[in-house]
Amino acid sequence: MGSNPTARATFKLGSVSKIRTYFSETYDEMLHNVTWPTWKELQNNTIIVVVASILISVLIFLMDYLFGITGSADSTWRGLLGFIYKF
Secondary structure, eight states: OOOOOHHHHHHHHHHHHHHHHHHHHHHHHHHHOOOOOOHHHHHHHHHHHHHHHHHHHHHHHHHHHHHTSSOTTTOOOHHHHHHHHOO
């Protein structure tokens, strides 16, 4: 590009045109090509995600508790690994 002002102006106009084209095509695709879920499907999938998140968090809590990953090193319960390491 160098110091040619005409080349710089052409580059700026070309990039603005590309951005405008990108947004125009994105809008068109979102409007005509995307299959949106129904309200009932959205509710059902949300319930599935919430239940799965709760189950995974309970599983992680239990693993944390059993293996003794606690915030304090001097706590009385150090988990299964703390019990094994004590021997």
